[in-house]
Amino acid sequence: MNSIDVGTGTGIAGIRGGARGCGCVTGSTGASRGHSNDNDNDHGSGHGDVPSDRAAPTVSLVGAGPGDPELLTVKALKRLQQAEVVLTDDLVDARLLACLPRSARVLRVGKRGGCVSTEQRFIHDLMIREARAGARVVRLKGGDPFVFGRGGEEVDALREAGIEVEVINGLSAGLAAPAAVGVPVTDRRCTPGVAFVTGHNGEHGIAPDWAALARSRLTLVVYMGLARAASIARALRAGGLIGATPAVVVSAAHTPRQRESFTTLADLAATIGRDALPSPALLVIGEVVALSPRWREDVGLSVLAEDRCELGRRGDRGGRVDHAGHADRADRADQADQADQADRMEAPDATAPSRLAATFQAA
Structure with missing residues (x-):
């Protein structure tokens, strides 16, 4: 799993405007557009019910729950196990990222009150770019995406770009x-x-x-x-x-x-x-x-x-x-x-x- 703080601009060519969120962890700077070739123990393959036909770009908007990984829903877990690119908020518990395939890229797009945060428009553009590139994209948000999570704004942006959105609710704080x-x-x-x-x-x-x-x-x-x-x-x-x-x-x-x-x-x-x-x-x-x-x-x-x-x-x-x-x-x-x-x-x-x-x- 490669973790990237998009606020640094490292490895995210062609898209600018992000800012480092408070508490973000900068991961491997070598990860960029390409996927890792290390597919050993890639437990994301074969799980869940995502269609094998990936012609239509799709983003899964997933609620991570309030913090305890055991409060994650079963469906959310399946999507994490299938993910190739994950855009995660600062408030998502880091233990949830252990569910990801080893080849997945994690893009930290943090928002935290009182801190310099990733611009919302930048997050929209990044989701659209990754989905159009054919990746299985998960937008991972703390709590429930539709309860003070700007989930509605992100759904609108994706649909306007012609990208299908799957919303998986989480337990709200x-x-x-x-x-x-x-x-x-x-x-x-x-x-x-x-x-x-x-x-x-x-x-x-x-x-x-x-x-x-x-x-x-x-x-x-x-x-x-x-x-x-x-x-x-x-x-x-x-x-x-x-x-x-x-x-x-x-x-x-x-x-x-x-x-x-x-x-x-x-x-x-x-x-x-x-x-x-x-x-x-x-x-x-x-x-x-x-x-x-x-x-x-x-x-x-x-x-x-x-x-x-x-x-x-x-x-x-x-x-x-x-x-x-x-x-x-x-x-x-x-x-x-x-x-x-x-x-x-x-x-x-x-x-x-x-x-x-x-x-x-x-x-």
């Missing part, structure tokens, strides 16, 4: 990171759903409506929000979300470098600074965070489970939480409001809250 710390992103006792939002709008991005999200009672999973945690928290609180709303920051989920810090919306930015949590990281904000067994251990609150799922709902009624974290029961919803909530949400298992509450009460 937006689901995997909360699960790694015991947080369910949905729970019918707490929230009607989940919203994946970006904390970084980019040059042409659309800014999230934080006020609307604050009113929605949705679990918020914020990508690329680490550096903007303070402004995000301010916007959510201005929109009505109370400062006691549970939150967790998960860095490098499902890797040996994983770190996490449980906190509240009010203390979110301070926690990130205190614990020096590095990117990549996700912010998870919402009542469901308090359902993690880690919540009581790390934050020191002893709110019962059914009270936790009411914290956000009291935000627009001036609800208060005392210093021990107990809900101010004088601010609970009246009977009419409770009936309205029951109409809008499926009736829960009546025994579930009490069982969970008993767990959190146990000292």
Whole structure:
């Protein structure tokens, strides 16, 4: 396997514009257009169901998952075993590259927030060039290609160039990171759903409506929000979300470098600074965070489970939480409001809250 950092320009004749991404590893400078003649133990041949007719250029857009190689899908593994050229992001776990044939070329086209990154147009041109040359091309992206991975842009560019695209979904960090710390992103006792939002709008991005999200009672999973945690928290609180709303920051989920810090919306930015949590990281904000067994251990609150799922709902009624974290029961919803909530949400298992509450009460 030959690994090339395209930012150096080495071995990629005729295409310019790449920039070295942070953390990219420069491999063999001898690898260029030609394929290696060392085909011993090339386990890519004969696997999977890619048609033998390679007249039509095709690129496989593959989600690598959140980090742990064992979370890779079976279909993604097959495509890696068949690959001749792999364009990989910085956030892809290096252990996945062990699945490649020895003759495969790896082109590192990294993008990392706050760093000089490979230009998106350059990545498009490189995929098109390699596919037209007849190579089995895999575009390997961390998480899921269609969840803040610019997968849609890459599909459009390839199709406009007349190249077929196969999309193989991966497990998104937006689901995997909360699960790694015991947080369910949905729970019918707490929230009607989940919203994946970006904390970084980019040059042409659309800014999230934080006020609307604050009113929605949705679990918020914020990508690329680490550096903007303070402004995000301010916007959510201005929109009505109370400062006691549970939150967790998960860095490098499902890797040996994983770190996490449980906190509240009010203390979110301070926690990130205190614990020096590095990117990549996700912010998870919402009542469901308090359902993690880690919540009581790390934050020191002893709110019962059914009270936790009411914290956000009291935000627009001036609800208060005392210093021990107990809900101010004088601010609970009246009977009419409770009936309205029951109409809008499926009736829960009546025994579930009490069982969970008993767990959190146990000292």
